[in-house]
Amino acid sequence: MNNLLIHKAHIKEEKAVGEDGVFMSEGYAVFDLLYDKEFQDAWDKLYENCAWATVFQKRTFVTSWYQIYSKIYLPLIIYRVGGGRLTGILTLTKSTRGLITGAGAAQAEYQVWLTSSDDGGGFIKQALSLIRKRYPKDRVQLKYIPGKAYVAWAKTDSYWSKRCFLRAFRQPLILADEEKLLAELRKKNRREKINRLKRLGELEFKRIKDCSEFTSIFDELALQFDFRKEAMFNRSFFRDDSYRKDFLVSLFKNNLLHVTVLKVNGEVIASNVGAVGKGSVHLQGINSHAPSYARYSPGILHFLMLGRLLSEEGILVFDLTPGADAYKDALATDYAEAYQIDVVSRAEKLEMISALTLVGKAKATALRLGVKPEKIKGLKYDYLLFKERLEGFKKLGLGTVLSNGYRLFKGGLKEQVYLLDETMCANSAGSAEVIKCCSLNDLLAYAPASQDTTRWDFLKEAMRKLENGEQSYTWCREGRLIACAWYNVSKEANMNTPLLKMTHWQSESKDDFMIFGSSMLATLKCNQLYISIDKNNILRKVENFPLLRSKGIYQ
Known part of the structure; x- marks a missing residue:
């Protein structure tokens, strides 16, 4: 291991820097590490022994993402060696916009460093110091950090507390309890919807384990997912990201995905493609339903059936992931806590605090007035939709808008x-x-x-x-x-x-x-x-x- 690190840390192309046994690799040099058998074994061992590791830090997940997305993201790995063994690793990526995030970017639901023991934040502070020296103008964001990881240093350290903006988020979970999930499915309204679906034809809930079967239905799942995201949020994930499908198929081949579908007469009406590892399935990848079947609530039925299956398979947690979605709170049987850390300048941190304070006050006022949280969230998208309409008017020109009058808009x-x-x-x-x-x-x-x-x-x-x-x-x-x-x-x-x-x-x-x-x-x-x-x-x-x-x- 020592020979490997000395060799890798000082090749010119890598632009590596190191202090006290902490090293950084970037670009093509990262792949030398990824394909080194000794480094692979050390990473795998560190992953298994780290109490807060998630599947998104697993070597095969990170390697797949680096291989597929390296054309548009710069791979970065920071690692620490002590006593001849790997004792810390942080996998990152840098976008063309200058944002540095965990490897996987938005497709890695949890972004966190791994260490062989709780070192009081020693390794992550060293890693961030290297990043800031190498890229002093770029922002570092780790979203989300599992609650088991030690993050107090971001508030207590005299240096980092001024440069880290730490936020906590609720993490909704469905714990594997077959009896409770079965009771949910037996509730009158859900039982009626299941029976109505059965009257339409053969109702089948199925886990997909064969890659050829997964690829055969992939485009339909992605289509349902994109349609809903575009209709609700004006965002397209698969249509705007030509690498996304290859990445998920790669994860499936590496046994990192748990895929289930709900079908009526062979037609997929709901699905979930979630990352799986460390005793959890995470709501990250694809979750979809066919809008024509919305009156039967196929998405909710599918989640409950999935929770029951996970219980049978011995997977203890279905992680609904942080996010202010009403359906998550309706389904959650427990909650954990997750964090986000933004490493910014002092001035940027003050701006973020001010903005968050204003938003918090506005939400509190709205709640006191009886406005529900989901309605508050909807106002944001109403505003964005208004802006898009306004852009349409600008393209038409003032004369056309005035000649057609208000009726043009209505x-x-x-x-x-x-x-x-x-x-x-x-x-x-x-x-x-x-x-x-x-x-x-x-x-x-x-x-x-x-x-x-x-x-x-x-x-x-x-x-x-x-x-x-x-x-x-x-x-x-x-x-x-x-x-x-x-x-x-x-x-x-x-x-x-x-x-x-x-x-x-x-x-x-x-x-x-x-x-x-x-x-x-x-x-x-x-x-x-x-x-x-x-x-x-x-x-x-x-x-x-x-x-x-x-x-x-x-x-």
Whole structure:
């Protein structure tokens, strides 16, 4: 071990520095360490013996992440040697934005150093000193740190207390108690939902252990996950990160993922892909559900079934991870504490304290006024959504906004309903193959033109409609969403002529409209249908199509 460290610590390309047996490797030099058998064995032993280690510090997790993400993140490893053995390690990464975090970045739910014993914060302080000397202008953030790790030094040390901003977070847990979880599943409302799902077909809860089976369903799980995240938070994880799938598949191959699905007639309606290790499964990776089944609460049912399975498998903890999500508190049977440390300048720490104090006072005032926590969280996203709409107005220009007036924002013209029948569409090339029902992929292909609804608004409304039982009918061409119309099955089931509500149309072609109409007639197996339109930008595109017979407001 000593020969290895002396050799690695001083090669020029590594730009390594060291003091008192603490060394730093970065860039390509990190991979020399990762592939050294002696270092691997020492790391594995340190991981197993560290009381606060999580799967996110396991060598195979870190190695997989470094291998896949090294093109866009700089790998950093700081390690300590004493008495000829590895006694401390901290795996980090540096983004192009200059933020230094634990290896794995946001995909490592817990970011913490490992030591062979509780050294009162000695190793982490040495490691941070090296980082600040090497990258004095960059911010270091460790989010989250398990509660068992010693963090008091960040408040008591005369030097670091001025430069570390330490925060505590509640960590909701489901403890493995099969009887309690079974009792939850037997509650009347959950039992009724399970029975309703069984009436739809074969209901199956299953753990996926075969890699080929995992990869065969991966894209569907990622699609459900991304759709919900984009609709709720305007964030895409898999569509914006081409490395994410390869990373999770690599973790699966290394037995670091616990994957379960809930299916009806072979269709995945809920899933969880969580990191597993040290007696816990963590809610980090993918958790999804099909929005069309939302009224059955498949996500909650799946979590409870998963908790029961973990109990059977001897896994003691299902870690719901820190975060102010109402469903986590509803499911949690216990809580732990986790921390976040930001290493910043003195001035930045004062700014962070001031900002957090203001936010805390605002939340306390809102709670006193009876505003629920989830509503407070929702206000943040309402503000962000307003900003996105405002950006849309800026692109239109002041003249266009004023000429269209307030109705442009509200979708203002009086609703028009058009009748399409087989005769009118007889010469079009439409077919049922053109149309897809409830396709999340198609909905995510929405790309607004200048006066269209913002992408966030469109997806937010689409998710709401799907969760309320409405069906989307979409037409995509060359990866672009051309048409989207909605059919309210429960509301229109008894009507002789189906009524579709069109919320998106992106073509100036009358022939395209006829193709869509003909395809819908074939899809719904009917002779005629109504299409309702109440959006200005769509009405302007179709109002001069001579083959459409306006029927006024549909009664």
